[in-house]
Amino acid sequence: MLNMTWEFKLDPTPEQVIEIEHTLTMCRKVWNFALRERKDWLNSRKCSVNACSLRHEYIMSGDEPFPSYHLQAKRLTLAKKEIAELKSVNAQMLQQVLRQLDASWERWLTKQSGLPRFKNQARLRSFVFPQMLKHPLSVRGIKLPQLGWVKVRWSRDIPQICEVKQARIVRKASGYFVMLSLQADVDIPEVPFHGHPVGVDVGLEYFLSTSDGLQIKHPRFFNELHRKLKLLQRRLKTKQKGSTNRSKLLRKIARVHQRIADTRKDWHFKTAHQLCDQGDSIFVEDLDFRIMAKGFLGKYTLDAGLGQFTNQILPWVCWKRDVHYGKVDPRGTSQECPDCGATVKKDLSVRISHCLECGSIKPRDIAAAQVICTRGQRGIENACGVEVTGDSVMTSSQLALKQEIFGAI
Numbered sequence: 001m002l003n004m005t006w007e008f009k010l011d012p013t014p015e016q017v018i019e020i021e022h023t024l025t026m027c028r029k030v031w032n033f034a035l036r037e038r039k040d041w042l043n044s045r046k047c048s049v050n051a052c053s054l055r056h057e058y059i060m061s062g063d064e065p066f067p068s069y070h071l072q073a074k075r076l077t078l079a080k081k082e083i084a085e086l087k088s089v090n091a092q093m094l095q096q097v098l099r100q101l102d103a104s105w106e107r108w109l110t111k112q113s114g115l116p117r118f119k120n121q122a123r124l125r126s127f128v129f130p131q132m133l134k135h136p137l138s139v140r141g142i143k144l145p146q147l148g149w150v151k152v153r154w155s156r157d158i159p160q161i162c163e164v165k166q167a168r169i170v171r172k173a174s175g176y177f178v179m180l181s182l183q184a185d186v187d188i189p190e191v192p193f194h195g196h197p198v199g200v201d202v203g204l205e206y207f208l209s210t211s212d213g214l215q216i217k218h219p220r221f222f223n224e225l226h227r228k229l230k231l232l233q234r235r236l237k238t239k240q241k242g243s244t245n246r247s248k249l250l251r252k253i254a255r256v257h258q259r260i261a262d263t264r265k266d267w268h269f270k271t272a273h274q275l276c277d278q279g280d281s282i283f284v285e286d287l288d289f290r291i292m293a294k295g296f297l298g299k300y301t302l303d304a305g306l307g308q309f310t311n312q313i314l315p316w317v318c319w320k321r322d323v324h325y326g327k328v329d330p331r332g333t334s335q336e337c338p339d340c341g342a343t344v345k346k347d348l349s350v351r352i353s354h355c356l357e358c359g360s361i362k363p364r365d366i367a368a369a370q371v372i373c374t375r376g377q378r379g380i381e382n383a384c385g386v387e388v389t390g391d392s393v394m395t396s397s398q399l400a401l402k403q404e405i406f407g408a409i
């Protein structure tokens with residue numbers, strides 16, 4: 001089963017914009033009320049048996065069950081009979097809000113993320129239609145429950161073998177977008193190792209360095225618009241909180257941030273296609289970039305978007321272009337000689353790898369990329385148990401199917 005999510009720009013009418021904003025408001029109220037229930041239940045069990053909190057006390061019966069998703073969904077059904085505002089919104093959309101809250105709560109319990117927070121008008125920006133109508137797509141737009149036909153800027157054609165399962169409406173600084181969840185009843189396996197291998201080492205001085213000697217500088221997207229963003233945020237200090245001028249200025253600031261993110265994402269896709277043009281198999285380090293973002297170079301790490309490029313965009317482009325993608329152990333890639341395998345100790349300030357064993361002298365990042373390429377091939381050999389020949393094993397039927405979905409490759 002193939003699942004994809006494609007994004008398209010919407011052109012809603014003023015009446016549809018009012019309906020979208022009303023739906024977002026109701027979803028936000030349901031989220032905040034359900035989160036308040038869970039926090040009250042949790043705080044009522046914090047005090048000891050023989051002592052109560054000196055600040056405040058939550059009076060709740062000891063037999064009160066935890067407000068789980070199923071219990072809150074039942075209470076939501078009863079509340080719709082009493083509150084008229086809840087009747088104006090599709091019940092499935094409100095249930096999806098409770099599901100999202102339950103998933104966030106479970107991630108907090110397993111220490112994968114922080115405690116869910118209350119949402120204001122600016123924080124909750126999307127809602128989902130979990131069930132679509134029959135024949136929802138046409139040339140003029142998409143047919144959504146409660147909204148009817150909404151105009152869409154079709155930037156690409158949706159394949160006929162794909163079925164629209166869900167639609168998520170997202171409010172951004174530049175307008176409204178729809179995220180279509182497409183599903184195709186096909187099974188396309190992962191691309192196996194074949195052809196010319198390329199190792200990729202990412203960093204801050206050079207955004208990436210390949211084992212073939214290619215080095216690409218970091219464009220520094222944030223610095224280009226930093227001056228404009230700084231001036232807008234200075235003006236924000238003089239605006240009264242809750243005023244119309246403050247809201248207009250916040251929208252301008254959000255538009256600048258979205259422009260930076262869109263520019264970065266577009267450059268990442270172009271760079272990923274450039275790498276796929278050079279090799280048939282790509283290997284990268286299995287790094288946790290969240291740790292790098294907490295250091296003194298965190299601003300430049302986040303500006304580069306290393307995690308987005310390495311973990312999201314590059315794997316997708318490689319799969320679409322029939323290029324093998326693999327990750328290797330990152331430990332000691334810059335402390336190893338790519339030619340003889342000897343250990344070459346050096347700190348971060350040393351940008352040249354000079355091996356005293358074999359006399360190899362190479363740029364540090366290129367030497368690390370060659371080590372990554374070697375480790376990737378060695379891992380394939382150990383997994384397969386045979387020597388890797390590098391021959392292409394992709395069948396013509398899989399290539400034809402991808403060309404039908406994504407167009408000419």
